[in-house]
Amino acid sequence: MSLWLKLAIVGLIAGLVAVWQLGDVDPARRWLASLSLLLYAVILLRYSQRTKPAHNSTPEQNPDGCDYLIAFATETGTARALALKTQKWLKKSGIRTSRAELNRLRDFPAPRRALLLVVSTTGSGDPPKTGNQWLDAGDLPDDFSRCHYAVLALGDRTYPNFCGFGLEVAAWLRAFGATPLFDPVLVSQEDPQSVNYWFRQLKSKGLP
Numbered sequence: 001m002s003l004w005l006k007l008a009i010v011g012l013i014a015g016l017v018a019v020w021q022l023g024d025v026d027p028a029r030r031w032l033a034s035l036s037l038l039l040y041a042v043i044l045l046r047y048s049q050r051t052k053p054a055h056n057s058t059p060e061q062n063p064d065g066c067d068y069l070i071a072f073a074t075e076t077g078t079a080r081a082l083a084l085k086t087q088k089w090l091k092k093s094g095i096r097t098s099r100a101e102l103n104r105l106r107d108f109p110a111p112r113r114a115l116l117l118v119v120s121t122t123g124s125g126d127p128p129k130t131g132n133q134w135l136d137a138g139d140l141p142d143d144f145s146r147c148h149y150a151v152l153a154l155g156d157r158t159y160p161n162f163c164g165f166g167l168e169v170a171a172w173l174r175a176f177g178a179t180p181l182f183d184p185v186l187v188s189q190e191d192p193q194s195v196n197y198w199f200r201q202l203k204s205k206g207l208p
Contacts, residue, residue: 066096066097066098066111066112067090067095067096067097067111067112067113067114068090068095068096068097068098068111068113068114068115068116068207069097069098069099069100069105069108069110069111069114069115069116070083070086070087070090070097070098070099070100070116070117070118071083071099071100071101071102071105071115071116071117071118071119072099072100072101072102072117072118072119072130073101073102073103073117073118073119073120073127073128073130073131073134073165073169074118074120074128074129074130074131075120075122075128075129075130076120078120078154078190079118079119079120079128079154080118080130082118082152082154082195083099083116083118084099086116086118086152086198086199086202087099089199089208090207090208092208093208095207095208098111101130101131102117102119102130102131102134102169103130103131103132103133103134105134105140105144106134106140106141109141109143110141110143110144110146110147111147113148114147114148114149114150114181114207115144115147115148115149115150115173115178116149116150116152116202117149117150117151117152117166117169117170118152118154119131119151119152119153119154119165119166119169120154120155120165120166121153121154121155121159121161121162121163121164121165121166122165123159124159124160124161124164125160125161125164125165125168126164126165127165128165131165131169134169135172139176140176144173144176144178145176145177145178146177146178147173147178147179148178148179148180148181149170149173149178149179149180149181150180150181150182150184150185150201150202150205151166151167151169151170151173151180151184151185152166152184152185152187152195152198153165153166153167153169153170153184153185153186153187154166154187154190155186155187155188156188156189157188157189162186162188163184163186163187166184166186167184170184181201181202181205182201182204182205185197185198185201
């Protein structure tokens with residue numbers, strides 16, 4: 001609701017109160033004035049609804065026809081943040097992108113150019129909560145088997161099976177028939193040099 005409409009409604013309420021506080025006004029006129037103010041309020045509300053701008057669909061709400069689909073699997077939010085950073089980096093060049101949790105990947109159509117995955121590993125090679133069900137309902141649509149893909153795998157070298165889940169996702173996609181753009185980029189504890197290497201690798205493949 002816009003500021004001017006809020007002020008108008010406050011003014012109408014004040015007008016109604018004032019009308020009913022006037023002791024020397026005929027009751028019929030009070031009702032007539034009150035109904036007039038209420039009618040004016042209804043007209044204002046209808047006008048505000050008709051002139052309300054439509055919300056533009058975001059890539060996440062309307063994923064059809066994107067060039068790059070960026071999927072992430074995160075436990076603490078790091079993979080989501082890096083997926084968003086990758087998406088913004090691509091969008092600066094006007095590239096159409098979509099972003100989705102890995103568990104919801106099958107709900108999206110295959111991208112025209114490439115699938116980019118930012119995948120965290122928890123514990124001893126386990127998937128995070130937004131990636132632990134990505135294949136529970138079966139394989140991905142066949143279109144994904146014709147995709148190019150790249151994986152940014154996040155983990156911690158002090159744990160066994162470093163980046164195990166990210167490597168598992170990359171291996172599964174390759175076995176499914178998808179084509180890797182380059183080997184998975186492994187990142188330990190958000191190492192900035194490794195993250196920068198991810199963007200350099202993308203650039204080497206002509207992105208953005």
